[in-house]
Amino acid sequence: xxxxxxxxxxxxxxxxxxxxxxxxxxxxxxxxxxxxxxxxxxxxxxxxxxxxxxxxxxxxxxxxxxxxxxxxxxxxxxxxxxxxxxxxxxxxxxxxxxxxxxxxxxxxxxxxxxxxxxxxxxxxxxxxxxxxxxxxxxxxxxxxxxxxxxxxxxxxxxxxxxxxxxxxxxxxxxxxxxxxxxxxxxxxxxxxxxxxxxxxxxxxxxxxxxxxxxxxxxxxxxxxxxxxxxxxxxxxxxxxxxxxxxxxxxxxxxxxxxxxxxxxxxxxxxxxxxxxxx
Numbered sequence: 455x456x457x458x459x460x461x462x463x464x465x466x467x468x469x470x471x472x473x474x475x476x477x478x479x480x481x482x483x484x485x486x487x488x489x490x491x492x493x494x495x496x497x498x499x500x501x502x503x504x505x506x507x508x509x510x511x512x513x514x515x516x517x518x519x520x521x522x523x524x525x526x527x528x529x530x531x532x533x534x535x536x537x538x539x540x541x542x543x544x545x546x547x548x549x550x551x552x553x554x555x556x557x558x559x560x561x562x563x564x565x566x567x568x569x570x571x572x573x574x575x576x577x578x579x580x581x582x583x584x585x586x587x588x589x590x591x592x593x594x595x596x597x598x599x600x601x602x603x604x605x606x607x608x609x610x611x612x613x614x615x616x617x618x619x620x621x622x623x624x625x626x627x628x629x630x631x632x633x634x635x636x637x638x639x640x641x642x643x644x645x646x647x648x649x650x651x652x653x654x655x656x657x658x659x660x661x662x663x664x665x666x667x668x669x670x671x672x673x674x675x676x677x678x679x680x681x682x683x684x685x686x687x688x689x690x691x692x693x694x695x696x697x698x699x700x701x702x703x704x705x706x707x708x709x710x711x712x713x714x715x716x717x718x719x720x721x722x723x724x725x726x727x728x729x730x731x732x
Contacts, residue, residue: 512550514552515608516554527686533558539677544608561586594607606725640724662700675706
């Protein structure tokens with residue numbers, strides 16, 4: 455799909471303006487190009503979704519996030535905001551894809567032992583692995599019923615990955631003779647190159663950290679800086695047991711833009727490889 459066709463999948467006013475521009479320049483618009491008001495499933499009517507599927511929009515992304523502590527400087531919904539933004543970028547680049555609602559109830563720890571990990575911090579919500587897996591399974595089954603043939607699962611958190619892979623393996627085995635496939639895209643989170651790039655910029659494993667440090671903070675700054683409490687930024691969160699690993703004061707919008715692009719590019723490469731291998 456060319457650049458004009460992809461652009462037509464943006465906001466309705468922008469798409470209409472592009473249509474007018476195309477006609478004025480004598481540019482032909484592909485017959486299959488659609489003017490959808492959004493790539494987000496929940497922002498479309500059922501008839502818009504039906505027509506999109508009939509016209510070749512048969513890929514859907516199921517993003518998974520979580521509701522977890524992110525130190526004193528970053529909101530609990532960090533993963534949701536980042537993965538929703540990145541999923542929309544991926545959908546628009548694919549050109550034939552929509553984005554399902556983000557799954558924000560994921561495994562985050564043990565309610566019977568809440569003194570460890572994220573569950574030791576107020577506001578974190580955990581979901582048992584077996585129920586998380588069922589949620590993903592029936593989201594995929596629902597979308598397949600309506601005609602989506604490539605169901606992509608992308609997670610913005612480490613604890614989300616195993617369940618997505620399990621569901622993909624299970625449904626693909628069951629659907630071996632059918633059109634629908636589930637694609638677990640682990641490279642988005644685990645093999646995207648952003649951490650290595652930060653090292654190339656002079657950062658260390660200690661400054662980068664493992665949670666709520668440079669990487670996460672930069673990405674959320676780029677997506678929506680309202681969700682960062684800049685007066686609370688401090689190395690290691692500023693106090694013991696803050697929930698922060700690394701130095702978020704070294705985060706920046708520019709680094710966030712670069713980090714999200716690393717994720718999007720890694721996901722697109724893997725999605726295309728998985729689809730070609732069908």
